[in-house]
Amino acid sequence: MSGRLLRLACAAAVTAGIVLAPVPAAAVPEPGSGADRSVAGLLTDLQRLYREAEKATETYNGTEERLRAQRAVVRRLDAELARTRLSLRDSRGAAGRLARQQYRNSSDLSPYLRLLLARDPQRALDQGHVLGQLARDRAETVGRLAGNERKADELAGRARKALEEQAALAKRQAEERDGVRERLRAVEELLASLTPGELAALAEFERSGIAEAQERFMASGALGDDDKPSAAGERAVRFAVEQLGKPYEWGAEGPASYDCSGLTSVAWERAGTPVPRTSQEQWARLERVPLDELRPGDLVVYFPEATHVAIYLGDGMVVQAPRPGAEVKVSPIAANPVLGAVRPDPGGEPLRRYTPPRLPEGAADGSDEGYADAYAPAAPETSIR
Template sequence: MSGKLLRLVCTAVLAAGAVLAPVPAVAVPEPGGGAAGPGSGSGERSVAELLTELQTLYREAEKATETYNATEERLKRQRAETERLERALARTRLSLRDSRGAAGLLARRQYQSVTGLSPYLRLLLARDPQRALDQGRVIGRLARERAETVGRLTGDEQEADALARRARKALDARLALTERRGKERDEVRERLRAVEELLASLTAGQLAALAELERGDTAEAQEELVASGALGSGGTPPSAAGERAVRYAVEQLGKPYEWGAEGPETYDCSGLTSEAWGAAGTPVPRTSQEQWARLERVPLDELRPGDLVVYFPEATHVALYLGDGMVVQAPRPGARIKVSPIAANPVLGAVRPDPDREPVRRYVPPELPDGAMDGPDGGYAPAAPETSIR
């Protein structure tokens, strides 16, 4: 399915108010892996076929990136949990040492005070029975303190054992996540290498034709989406936090895309949206898939600036709505943060990080710098992409 047809299908579905159905996977030969692979047969394929293949490769790379980002977030939380348990275990061990010291002191005092006479006999033989009773009360209090010390010692030992087990389990989970992150990082690198190999196999004329075809597809999809009425009037102003998120995103225009990056110099798609809303004082999940799953969804005809527009059936791309049918996005490796038509990619839906906040009474959209819309919305250019592999 070509990129144009994919966008038209998406637009038709949105106009009908339905959720985008899964798009059939496009079979893409491995780079260099056969007669149809890049470098051997790219010149025989149409520009539309090359665009479809390139879009598929970028989509696979972004899916892998979002999976990596999700694991990275889990690893951060697991690292914090491991450190918390280690601190708790250290405190418990210190308390256990103090309890053992107190128990030892009581044991020594008890040993030193043993006389072999029962309390009753000592009371009968005492010259001052009242004093003996007072001493008995003191002894009773010491006995209770001893019982409490022994109980505290036992409790500390049990807590220390339980914390030690939890700390070991947390460390094992952390190590497993670290290993998974490494594998997912390798998968992202492999996907991006496939993109680079395809781009390297194309001529300057083919790259220029690809960019022109994509611009035409995006413009047509945008026109149809606007004509369908799915976007509504678009006159609702943002909330105060949404306005701050929009201004943050606009300030990042021109900065490079880098997979897994959260700023301040480079971003991936969800890194930009999560940092924008974090700067606005409303933290949101790190990945596009979690943003789609956990934030409140809003119809496209109710969009207001600051809302997040999510793309593709797997929710693997996200942008921040600017207003008037435009979004701010970090498109793909090789591109820079830019303003794009909302229909630059197949729209899945939209979510709102602050659904309970009222719109501001007066909203003046931020002024866009020159060149804010320059560059390809699909993330590639007539020059080789400057992909950063970490």
């Protein structure tokens, strides 16, 4: 839906850009409207909408992850309840057999009188031991029965509560899915309203802004010399590079398409180190590393709310799933405002030898699309922490 329209818009921008590249970036007139629309303003609006869409996507992803975990809880409780009910049935059967046996062996005489009147006192004593053991067995069976009944009641209550929580998460997930779609429709509407000249100027303005942001970022000294990756980091990078050219799709975890955190989480899962599903959780739960200690495979997190993430490739470049309508690509690290970096395997020893993966032709082609004002001069400085 959104990807098709966005790709058409990008194609129009490329076609129009051949003719309209010299258009000034200050303002582009809309034919027939009698009004000017600022390219900077258009880019800001577009980035804001993209950022809202990605924020909604990561919220949806987080709920999806919780729903997946809750379904596992429901399955586990259901299985445990089934086992407990089976044990309860067996305990009730054993209690019934003991009750029938007690009824058949009942007598009004006390064990003391039975011993005095017995022709064979030793046999009577032996029978007493047997009866005592049967009494203890009855007590244990009754205790088991009562315990199983309590456990079954408790598990039934927990299973009902878990199922209610699952239903609430499923409802929330549906609402969040509708929210993502609504924000993507807003992106489509804005793109559909632009003329070919505006699209071309917008693309050029974005490219020049990212180039300037990257130059400032690299000149700031934020990055040091790249360390060599760990063995797992190398596997994660190579997996990410193998995904180049696959389309972005919100909520996707491969193998045909990915969103930003879907790519990073699957890459590290394939490397043997599972990480949280969303960019916010990756930022919150993984160990943070200074930018000047980055090594390939580390995750670079963007925006104050940690709503975007990419895999560090080396030499100031990342592999990312940028946005709806785009494809997995290689981008400058400063294509979006950097929040910081995290390392999924902080204990992983760097490789002694490392050869970066060979990138296919066109790996860096296409829009790097920022989701907010990535071109503010202060952006690189505020992110170095």
